[in-house]
Amino acid sequence: MTGLQRDLGFIPRLEALRGLAAVSVVAYHAFGQFIDSHVTGLAPVVLFFVLSGFVLARSLARGPTIGEFFRHRVFRLFPAAIAVVLLLTALHAQFGFYVGFLPDFSTVNVLMNALMLKHDINGPMWSMTVEILATPLILLSFWICRRHGWRTMLPFAMILFGLSFIGPYVHLLGGFSNLAPLYAFIAGVMLHFAGSELVKSSRDSSVWIAALFSGALLLYCGFQKQTAPIILLETISSGGLIAIISFAPISLFSFLDAGVSRFFGQVSYSFYLLHLIGLSVALRITSIAGWPVASALLTAVLAVALTTPLAWLSWRYIERPFVRWGRSFRQATQVAPEPAA
Incomplete structure (x- = not known):
């Protein structure tokens, strides 16, 4: 494995961070059911968006073609989402069960939800609708950063931040969707190019202080009304955590190495x-x-106790097989040719 490949390799702590963020969404939603507040659980989602931009930029840096990149995204995102939509449809047909507000379970609407064009059957899938929309933006951001430097993307991120103050833009996709944190994907891509330089130029004590401050700021923002400035602070603090975990693996985050953290990450x-x-x-x-x-x-x-076994079953029997299937296409095209006679 070359040095570049090592630098672009899998980072277990980031996966564990994503797992803990997913668990925190449950806590946020449970809190909002019993206490009248502005808590919505958007802060962990902003973290997801920054992390997606960062991880996908690393994936693109490893050199897949555009076709391979999109195929991997399809096999990674859609099978589990489709399965959940079909499960909720079956539960409603059999028991009248649904989550949130009563959605439309007509065939066309189920299909639209399965394709992530709508998300009224399973509200949290609004973030996947935004992520699908953001995929071309991530590709464009990566290409511009690689060709012209990461600072070139700053004006684009600032434009999207400015738009996050405008209601019609924020709710353009309808439903529960929120485009205000769209620039978080760009932040993740820029972090791929600039994170190492920013972190490694800091002293060890400064890195610890930045890590503690980023975590505290993200937690604080998570309990505030999700205004445009708050979402910006969530993006910055998420980026700080991701950069430090990736490029300065300090002992402060050793809890992310625990088996339970790794499990929820998976x-x-x-x-x-x-x-x-x-x-x-x-x-x-x-x-x-x-x-x-x-x-x-x-x-x-x-x-969490009820969701965990369902999540494991989905990961074990839906996510993993389809990810392997998606990768098998690339392996099939890389078979060595027969030697000439």
Whole structure:
């Protein structure tokens, strides 16, 4: 393995960070069910967006063709999402079960949800709708950064930040979708090109301070009303955490090496897609009259417990096989040719 390939290799702590963020979404949603507040769970989603831009930029740097890149995205994202939409459709047909507001389960609407063009059947999939839209933006950002430097993308990110103050733009995709943090994907791509230089030029003590500050700032913003400035701070703090974890693996983040953290990192995508099912069931059996905080904590714990086995099954029998299948196409095209006679 060359030095470049090592530098672009898999970073287990980032996967674990994504897993913990997915679990925190459950806590945010459970908290909002019992306490009247502005908490929505958007902060972890902003982290997902920055992380997607960063990880996909690293993937593109390893040299796949555009066709391979898109094929990998299709096999990575769609099978588990389609399975969850079909599961919710079946649960509604059999038991009248649904999550959130009662959606339209007509054939056309189910198909639109399965293709991530809509997300009314499973509300959290709004972020996947935005991520699908952001894929060409990530490609363009990577190409511009590689050709002209990461600073070239700053004006584009600033334009999108300016648009995040405009309601019609923010809700352009309809439903629960939110385009305000779209520039977070660009931030992730720029971080791929600039993160190492920014982190390694800092002293060890400064890195620790930056890590603690980034984590505290992200947590603080997560409990605020999600205005455009707050989302910007979430993007900056998420970028700080991702850069430090990637380029300065300090012991502060050793908890991300734990087996439980790694496990939730592996199943994080399916966990995020399925968590409203676990939360909906938990809400029906955990409410304690007069104890909203205790109810929220108990609901979150039970929701995680109910969602985890479903997420593992989805990861084991849907995500992994389809990812392997997607990679097999590339391997099939790389078979060595027969030697000439």
